[in-house]
Amino acid sequence: MNQYADAYAELPATDDRDxxxxxxxxxxxxxxxxxxxxxxxxxxxxxxxxxxxPHKALRRVGDHLLDHLAEIECRLAGQPTIPDRWHGRMVTTDADFARFTEVDLDEATSRLGRLAACYRARLTGLDPDLLDRRPAAGGWTLREVVHHVANVTYYARVVGDLTGAG
Structure with missing residues (x-):
């Protein structure tokens, strides 16, 4: 068993948010x-x-959104999911140390905005019973996956507000 299995063993907390x-x-x-x-x-x-x-935080946000969107799509299609085995949060690449510019922010806004739109489109209209159905082999419900993904804000909060305002 790998060191990340425990992190995914605990069920994510859910609430009544849409x-x-x-x-x-x-x-x-x-x-x-x-x-x-x-x-x-x-x-x-x-x-x-x-x-x-900044670049590592945004890389992890994008990776996390994409990995779990692929999981959701495979599950809804009745296909096996492919787990992420890389765990890129433990790696800081040379590219992660690049200056963070307006162009980088614009790119992140475009890319992450499109991923968010994919989540909105995919989840709109799903039956609540489907969202709360536990997979036969165990694991998280789709609702739990979405709540877990919403915690992607962790990556931004760990870098923090760099304006000095908070």
Whole structure:
């Protein structure tokens, strides 16, 4: 068993918020925080045993959104899912240390906005029973997956507001 299995053994907390809006709201929060990263001084933020930079945070947000969107699509299509075995949060690449510019923010806004729209489109109209159906082999319900994905804001919060305002 790998070191990440325990993290996925615990069921994500859910609540009565509309799952259709959870990921788009999380993306909005990430992008709002990312606006403060334009003045990043090039020094990583060290938290939770990892070095974090603006590019790494946005890479992890995008990876996380894409990985779980693929999981949702496979499950809804009745196909086996392919687990992420890379765990890129533990790696800080040379590219993660690049300056964070207006172009990077614009690219992130476009890419993450499109991913959020995919979640909204995919989840709209799904039967609540389907959202709450536990897979026969065990694991998380689709509602639990969506609530987990909405915690993608963690990656932005770990870098924090770099304007010095908070």
């Amino acid at each position: 799952p259709v809006e959870l990921v788009p709201a999380a993306v909005d929060e990430v992008l709002e925080m990312a606006e403060s990263w334009l003045g990043w001084d090039g020094r990583p933020v060290c938290r939770d045993g990892n070095a974090w930079t």
